[in-house]
Amino acid sequence: MVKRVSAFSAYSVALDESCDTTDTAQLAVYIRGVDNDYNITEDMASLQSMKGTTTGQNIFDELEKVLARFGLDYTNLVCITTDGAPAMSGQRNGVVGLLKTRMESQNIGSGSLIVLHCIIYQEALCAKTIHSQHVTNILVKAVNFIRSRGLNHREFQQLMADIEAEYSDVKYFCEVRWLSKAGMLKRAYELLEEIILFLDMKGKAIPELRDKEWRCDLAFLVDITDHLCALNVRLQGKDQLINELFSLIKGFQIKLRLWELQIRNHNSAHFPTLKNHDTSNLQYQKYGDKLAVLQEEFSERFNDLKKHSQAIEVFASPFSVDVEAIPEDMQMEIIELQCNDELRKKFDDSSVYQFYKKHVSVTVCPKLSAHARKMMAVFGSTYVCEQLF
Incomplete structure (x- = not known):
């Protein structure tokens, strides 16, 4: 790694910090560099344990130690990518601000430094603008009743076996693992009648599960969450070039505009689950508004990436x-x-x-x-x- 780093003509760093099982903060520092022959090296430079505070200054000090260990200065640093937390991206006391100050003090212009908030984080934050608590809260309540008690869970699985249902169980939803939401929603939708039957048998009926409008909302949520998760998965992976990620984001924004227009015209061609429901004009307009909000959020959150669109296009x-x-x-x-x-x-x-x-x-x-x-x-x-x- 040290040998390869010495040949870099341009390099970037990716930073993220998380606590381990002993509550020790671990700072992951990855380096991606390119030499004059276009050979790309992407690897972990260090995992720095931070036992005290994790302020922007603390993280910046650890970053400097790592770069010094590999003999890297700031001359060839072209990009820093973080999770967007204030300690990372703050322009005064965050790592980004301190880094720019250090570069200026060494007479290295920081104006061309690319600063990115992780594209995957941004996409996941955009997805949260689809406010759907009235749907997810009801489903979580039903799923938790089934799965959080051993007897209920066993009886539900037995019911699924007796009626030869397509699936044998429902899925938990974990807020931290955002991609789990799509799986939970889809499974709950496909087993909705079975869930209603089981809750009725246990005397725990939930009226919303039979409500026509609520079911339409669930169907829309299943489809849009599926689209968002598909994008998220495509954004993942190592060794992806920035133009490939940028193209995926641009393409999704174009899709959002098309979907909004079609939904407002009562066309649910790209929402197969919603298509199976008798949706009212008022609901179509409501879903169109949600897609418009999602478009606006994508446009706003990916502004830092758009600033470099010309460079990416070249x-x-x-x-x-x-x-x-x-x-x-x-x-x-x-x-x-x-x-x-x-x-x-x-x-x-x-x-x-x-x-x-x-x-x-x-x-x-x-x-x-x-x-x-x-x-x-x-x-x-x-x-x-x-x-x-």
Whole structure:
């Protein structure tokens, strides 16, 4: 790792902090760097135990220790990605603010430093704007009655076996593990009649479960949560380039606009569960409003990513980018690239990474090459830290 780090021409860090089973704060520091030959190294640099406070200054001090251990200075640091907590992202006393101050004190411009709030965290926070407590609270109440008592749980499983239901059990919902919500909702929806039957048998009937409007709300929630979880899963994984993550977010925002328009026109083509219900005009408009709020939240939360959309476009689509809109120091190289039909064909026939690695050399296109290596080094999320924890 030390040997590879010494060859980095650009690198980024991803930080996240969590407490272990002994209540000791553990700071995970991951480094992702790229050398002049476009070889990408992504690995854990350190897991720092923090037994005292975990202020921005404490975390920053630990980060500096890690970078010093690997002989890394701030000259080639291009991005820092955190979970967005105040101690991490604060502009004065957070790690980001302290880092920029340190860079300025060393006469290293911090203006080009990319600061990102983990894309996966952002997406999960956006999902919480779909206010649905009146649905989830009822379901959690029903599921907890079934699963939190041993006798009830055994009797429910036996009932499922007796009536040969498709599933043998319901699922718990854990707020911390957000993806579990989709599984719980879908399973509860598919076993709704069986749940009603069991609760009636136990004298614990819940009237809302039979309410037509409540069922429509549940159906909408099942579908939109499924869409959000599918996006979340696609955002996960190691070694993803920032342009790939950015494309997923942009694509989902376009889908949201389409869904809102269709739902307001009583078209639930992309909401298969809701499609099975007789939904009123008032409900369609309510769901359209929820999708509009979700759009607005996505737009607001991903503003920090949008600021770098032009830089990402230059990297991901050099042959179609508007030359007049890009930084002047890259314009001549991009024009020559766009006029080279052979290179255009090679770009179309290979991945973005392979194109730069094989056909854009540091000597021929120094500015574009440096920009590409910077983009390749960017951490779009703190997924690797979460995976470690």
